Amino acid sequence: MTAPLHLISLNDLPQAEIESLLVRARDLKRGDTQPTLQGKSLGLIFFNPSLRTRTSCQVAMFQLGGQTVLLSSTADFWDLETQEGAMMDGEKPEHVKDAARVLARYVDGLAIRTVREPGPRYREDRRDEAIHLWARHSTVPVFNLESMLWHPLQALADLLAMRESLGSLQGKKLALTWTANPQPQQASVANSLLLAAARFGMEISIAHPAGYELDEQLVAEAKSSTKVRECFSMAEGVEGADVVYARSWGSLKHYGQPTVEAAQRGKLRDWIVNRDLMARTRDGRFMNAMPVRRNVVVTDDVIDGDLSLVYEQAENRLHTQKAVLERFLRT
Amino acid sequence: MTAPLHLISLNDLPQAEIESLLVRARDLKRGDTQPTLQGKSLGLIFFNPSLRTRTSCQVAMFQLGGQTVLLSSTADFWDLETQEGAMMDGEKPEHVKDAARVLARYVDGLAIRTVREPGPRYREDRRDEAIHLWARHSTVPVFNLESMLWHPLQALADLLAMRESLGSLQGKKLALTWTANPQPQQASVANSLLLAAARFGMEISIAHPAGYELDEQLVAEAKSSTKVRECFSMAEGVEGADVVYARSWGSLKHYGQPTVEAAQRGKLRDWIVNRDLMARTRDGRFMNAMPVRRNVVVTDDVIDGDLSLVYEQAENRLHTQKAVLERFLRT
Amino acid sequence: MTAPLHLISLNDLPQAEIESLLVRARDLKRGDTQPTLQGKSLGLIFFNPSLRTRTSCQVAMFQLGGQTVLLSSTADFWDLETQEGAMMDGEKPEHVKDAARVLARYVDGLAIRTVREPGPRYREDRRDEAIHLWARHSTVPVFNLESMLWHPLQALADLLAMRESLGSLQGKKLALTWTANPQPQQASVANSLLLAAARFGMEISIAHPAGYELDEQLVAEAKSSTKVRECFSMAEGVEGADVVYARSWGSLKHYGQPTVEAAQRGKLRDWIVNRDLMARTRDGRFMNAMPVRRNVVVTDDVIDGDLSLVYEQAENRLHTQKAVLERFLRT
Missing domain, CATH: 3.40.50.1370 (Aspartate/ornithine carbamoyltransferase)
Incomplete structure (x- = not known):
């Protein structure tokens, strides 16, 4: 066999x-x-x-x-x-x-x-x-x-949604941004998206608060095939983006320390995707893998807007x- | 769309x-x-x-x-x-x-x-x-x-069972009677049956203890299309009925007061459908939407008798x- | 009907x-x-x-x-x-x-x-x-x-597995042996196997600790159609067997006395099927109805060996x- x-x-x-x-x-x-x-x-x-x-x-x-x-x-x-x-x-x-x-x-x-x-x-x-x-x-x-x-099957669905909306992904700008969320999550969605987008030649920015870096090996792997920029500001991250992908993930710095991490996370409520932020993009599509906490991760007007791809995803x-x-x- | x-x-x-x-x-x-x-x-x-x-x-x-x-x-x-x-x-x-x-x-x-x-x-x-x-x-x-x-799909199944057993429902007598039940239930089954039977031209009696009236708007709606009689006695309610439909529902008078309602309900154990009661009907069929508490809602001999429609329902x-x-x- | x-x-x-x-x-x-x-x-x-x-x-x-x-x-x-x-x-x-x-x-x-x-x-x-x-x-x-x-459907699957491996079951030797297990189980699997094997003319030995006899009526029924030997030793039970079927069951002697039974059971850890035991058989197949507690009921080498029928069962x-x-x- x-x-x-x-x-x-x-x-x-x-x-x-x-x-x-x-x-x-x-x-x-x-x-x-x-x-x-x-x-x-x-x-x-x-x-x-x-x-x-x-x-x-x-x-x-x-x-x-x-x-x-x-x-x-x-x-x-x-x-x-x-x-x-x-x-x-x-x-x-x-x-x-x-x-x-x-x-x-x-x-x-x-x-x-x-x-x-x-x-x-x-x-x-x-x-x-x-x-x-x-x-x-x-x-x-x-x-x-x-x-x-x-989360490979989520990444595949995400790739299809981006292609349906943007055509070829080569050279398109993906802004992956951390957001507030009372429940820490694993970085599986972000990890799979990061490497998939890199393979398809997208330029990637990753915005997150200090201490919320993604796995450094995976980031290095993405960097080996495309341009990847990391920053500590949503506004900077989404500048000129074709896609803003909102996702929360737990802190690697405080991994296995839920109380410390929760205290840290509690101070980061302003990491929310709203209309002002989206105005900085180039007709940026809004993406999220759901379930989504409305008005915590993203405001209603953005997720319910014309450029939201969440239901297609x-x-x-x-x-x-x-x-x-x-x-x-x-x- | x-x-x-x-x-x-x-x-x-x-x-x-x-x-x-x-x-x-x-x-x-x-x-x-x-x-x-x-x-x-x-x-x-x-x-x-x-x-x-x-x-x-x-x-x-x-x-x-x-x-x-x-x-x-x-x-x-x-x-x-x-x-x-x-x-x-x-x-x-x-x-x-x-x-x-x-x-x-x-x-x-x-x-x-x-x-x-x-x-x-x-x-x-x-x-x-x-x-x-x-x-x-x-x-x-x-x-x-x-x-x-x-509970519209229950009412549809009930209508079919009544038609199979009685033919045309026009002018047939439906006795909807409250019964004892240690667990209060919503009136959904009774509400849907009431309006469905009214639309099909059945004459309806509703028997229940004082304080266990059905929603008055719905009863008024039923009255707008057929004869509806309300009474506080099972015996009176089932007199000459073609169908006796047994169902328990919670008291609107004590809605949201489970302790008070339970005390009240505890005194109403004699609201049970038995052979003596059925003898007052005109070959009355026995109906119930199940699950049914035997010998509380109805005696075994009635539910297991030839005129019981419960399994057809x-x-x-x-x-x-x-x-x-x-x-x-x-x- | x-x-x-x-x-x-x-x-x-x-x-x-x-x-x-x-x-x-x-x-x-x-x-x-x-x-x-x-x-x-x-x-x-x-x-x-x-x-x-x-x-x-x-x-x-x-x-x-x-x-x-x-x-x-x-x-x-x-x-x-x-x-x-x-x-x-x-x-x-x-x-x-x-x-x-x-x-x-x-x-x-x-x-x-x-x-x-x-x-x-x-x-x-x-x-x-x-x-x-x-x-x-x-x-x-x-x-x-x-x-x-x-557990009739387990017995049917077991019969098929034995026939696939041994051909005709007539006269073949089945050693049904009790084993250690921290959780007592009903004897359903053993009972069904016992009577099925007897009907197919297998010679049966049942090995178990004292107090763990199977239901005496069922054993008598098996004895009415084939040779059934009971003993208090695994080694004796599996001697020359074509099949060793490992199963644990609760003590009838201490039925309904879980604390007493657990104390008794705790002393019986050496009732495990291992390679030494299987060496006493005649190329004995190992059988078990799963889930199986590895290295408690049977050692890894036996269950993972060539003569194990557990996945076929x-x-x-x-x-x-x-x-x-x-x-x-x-x-």
Whole structure:
């Protein structure tokens, strides 16, 4: 048996493959849907609640003639052991390797969301062990529905939305800006977008408060293929931008120190995207991966304005996932 | 984009439409099912548990060739903000308008149960804001699976059951009677039945203890099209009835005062439908929308007797919902 | 209406029927799947979490062209009254007879897992009342997905796995051995295997610590058709075995006394299947019904070895259930 192809990060795919997925997604959006996955089943495993991702995955399979089995960690199964060789006499009655191997006998693919509350150390969370363990033991393709580090299917939907609105992305200016948010989030969306935009030749600015730098290795990787500018001011960051992408993420400086981080974060309420800020752009499109806290992350007038792409981004989850599922599961 | 047609209350539909749905439901019950909704998806959103409504909706879609995505508020998503213009820095990470707009990009219809524990004021609950908010922001049809005020799909199933058993409903006597029940319920089932029966020309009696009047506007509306008699005695209410419909609902007089209401309710244990009561009817059929507390609401001999329509009512949920879904979702 | 055929225990089926299900399951495993259940729906009711059983049932229906409605007791419905004639003024708003009758109007079959924590008395749990109540009131076939006493679909999958690996089972030696496990389990898997293996003419040894005897009536029943040996030593039990089936079950001696039983159980850590033990067999296959606590029930080297059938057993759940569903639901 050859190892299956998994989709953990967009880095797993060559550029030509991403191009072809985007073209196929556009055609699917225009209505070119065939029952290409008749008789196929996709297992959906969520280790926390999901609205958009879950619904769009289920409908994607349905529209292609396939089916889904939904497993949520809280309601449907138990804690899984992850240590190799563990003597399993504690709370965890099953090893992730057995869950993966068995489920892979039933379904044709496994789509898994492993993102969770940060642990004490970034170094460890950054290894993204959970999603890799599933991939290691599954004999069918594993699709990453958001891990600690990556959210590849969101990035694919974002790329499609930008192309629909801007045409070629080469040389276009993307302003990725941190925003206020009472709940810290993992940087998965920002990480995946950063590397995807870089690969498509966009010029990137990243604006964030001091202490909220993105992962330095990933920024370096983006810099290796395009111009990336970092700054501590939203206004500076969005200057002349074609796209303003709003997202909040937790502080790496205070990683694993939620109380310290919350105090710091509380002072940063003015990191909100509003009309004045958007006036500094070049007809800048507003983007956000949702759920969005209105009037905290962005004002109503911007998100509800003509240049907001948020609902297209959300809708594109459906179309890009259909393209991915067809590509990986079709026999 | 034109606004979609929603089904919040049977009042939304002209009489001829209801007639044609009942005819179609009867044909579907006789086996005339075609895959008219192939490729269509229905989102099912429940803000509290459901057995009959959920199962019958899922099977209705399946039998028509469609699919469902099930979202329950407790397990699958989070509290939704409902205030227009809110600064969302509290517990609620998503606005209902965004949830509705996004889900409407994925599915072809949204079926939603918003009924919940009563709030402090009837005046406010009566506005039935939650279901209307979903309808306002959804670009696909919204089906009411029970709100604070209405339960239109139950009423449609009830109408079909009465017609199957009695033929034309014109001039037939419906006795709607309050019963004991340790758990107060919203009057949604009673409200929808009252107006539906009135439109079909049934003569209606409503029996309930003092303080358990139904909404006076709705009773006035029913009176505008048929004879409606209110009384404080079950025995008087069911006299000569063709149908006895048993249902419990909370007291409007003590709305928002659960302790007072419970004390009052505790004294009303003799409001039970039994054989002696049914002997006062004209071969009266027994009806109830289930779940039913046996030997509290109705004695076993009555609900299990030959004139009980309760299982037909329940089964009709399937057939009438298939008729509704076909009518609203077929393209 | 004639009563439907239910599958509560393999005893419900004549031997020729089991044979034919195994043959059909083998063909289904080889790829001979047709949409024989198009338009059919199966209700899945779980009174506790399930991974394998649930996923394999859902995929079984999907692959045959059918659909499933999943109802879990915690999230989707309420406590059901089981007493005949009860005055239902307590916590339970619905009677199991009404839930069964109504669901049977919507779906074509009901697959139900009723196994739960042991009650105070074995005599009562042994009656397996819950699954029988559902069967009594359902007008569509009821499939037992594990009750207090039986797990027929696991036994069917186990029979297929043994036949695939050993050919004819007549005269082959099955060593059923108790193992350590921090969580006591019902003996349902062991009971069903014991009687199934006996019917197929296997010679059986049962090894367990003193006090962990299986149900004496069932052991007597097995003895009536084959050679059954009981012993208090794993090493003795597996001597010359073709198959070692590892399973833990609670002590009947201390039934309903969880503290006493836990103390007793805690001393039995050396009841683990390891390489030394397997060396005593005749190329013995290792079997287990999962979830499996690695290095407590069995060492990694044995379960991951060439003679382990655990993943085939798990996969066979899918194929045997497809055979059963076809047999019972096809019209």
